[in-house]
Amino acid sequence: MAIPTPKPALIAALAVSLLGLAACADPGATAATAPTSEATATAAGKTFNLTPEQNRFKVDVDQAAAAQVPDAIKADGKLTVVTTGGTAPLSTFASDNKTLIGSEVDIAYAVGETLGLQVEVLPVAWADWPLGIESAKYEAVLSNVTVTEARKEKFDFATYRNDLLGFYAKSDSDITEVKEAKDVAGKRIIVGSGTNQEAILVRWDEENKKNGLKPVEFQYYDDDSASGLALQSGRADLTFGPNAGAAYKAAKDGKTKQVGTLEGGWPLKAEIAFTTKKGNGLAVAAQSALNHLIDDGTYAKILDRWGLSSEAIPKSELNPAGLPKK
Secondary structure (H helix, E strand, O other), X not given: OOOOOOOHHHHHHHHHOHHHOOOXXXXXXXXXXXXXXXXXXEEOOEEEEOOOOOOOOOOOOOHHHHOOOOHHHHOOOEEEEEEOOOEOOOEEEOOOOOOEEOHHHHHHHHHHHHOOOEEEEEEOOHHHHHHHHXXXXXXXXXXXXXXXXXXXXXXXXXXXXXXXXXXXXXXXXXXXXXXXXXXXXXXXXXXXXXXXXHHHHHHHHHHHHHOOOOOOEEEOOOOHHHHHHHHHOOOOOEXXXXXXXXXXXXXXXXXXEEEEEEEOEOOEOOEEEEEEEOOOOHHHHHHHHHHHHHHHOHHHHHXXXXXXXXXXXXXXXXXXXXXXXX
C-alpha cells in the first residue's frame, strides 16, 4: 500500500533542507539486496556473471602510477580495500554467498594491479569504514562514497564515477524523457521517504503548482518488489532513486528503461570516489591509476559490464569540490 502524500508542513521542511541531504551515501541504506543464488542473470541482451569466478579484465602495471604508491604500502605490496557488499551492481555477494563481486570490486582490483599491488577486498559495515581508514587498518574504501566537504577533512578522494539519480519507467511506457520540473507534472512517482530524491521532487512539485501544472502523486513502498509491481501494473508512472541499482535492474530484466538522470546532489554535482586516509599519498597514485584505466579502455569495459556506462567520468579528479556541510 502506498503511504499518503506528505503533508504541507513536511513538504516545506523537505524543500528547505534539500541541499543538506547527502546523496547516495550508504548504498545499502536505499537499495539493499540479499546475496543472489543465481549463477547468471540474463535479459535484454545482457548477461551478468554472478559466480565467484569473475574473469576480471587483465591490466598492466603503470610504472609511473606505481612509483607514486606510498612507501608504507609498497613495503608489503598489498592493497586492502573494503566495501559494504550490499547493493548490486556496485558490490554484492556472488552465488556462493561469500565472494564479493561488482563494479566497485572490479575497479579495486584494476586500480591495485595497475599500481603493481596485490589486492584484497573485504566486506565491512558502512558505519565501520571511516575508523578503519583513519586507523590505517584498511588502505581504501570503494563503496559508493560521495565526496563531501565534511569528509574531505579526514579523507582524500580520487573520483571514478558520477553520483546520479535516475528516473525509470516501464519499458513500454510512452514517457521518453524527464529533465526538469514540468516533465513530472501529474505523474505518479515512486520515491524513497526522507531521501534527497524526494526533496528534489518536492521542490519540482512546488514549482509546477505555482505555474498552474498538475501536482505529482508521491508513492512510497517498503521494498523493491512492491514498487516494481506498482510500476509494472500501471499504478505508478515512474520510479526515482539511485541510478546504479536501477540501471542494473533495467539491463538485467528489460522491464524498465531509463528516461532521465540528475546529479546526486542536485542542483550540485556529486561524485563517487576511491577514498583513502588524508595525507597518506595513496589517492594521488589511485588517481593516476584510474586515469590510466580510463585511457586504455578498461574503465569503460568495467562499467559496461555492470550496466553503469551512464555514470562514467572522462577523467579522475583529486579532491574535487564536494557537497557542502549540512
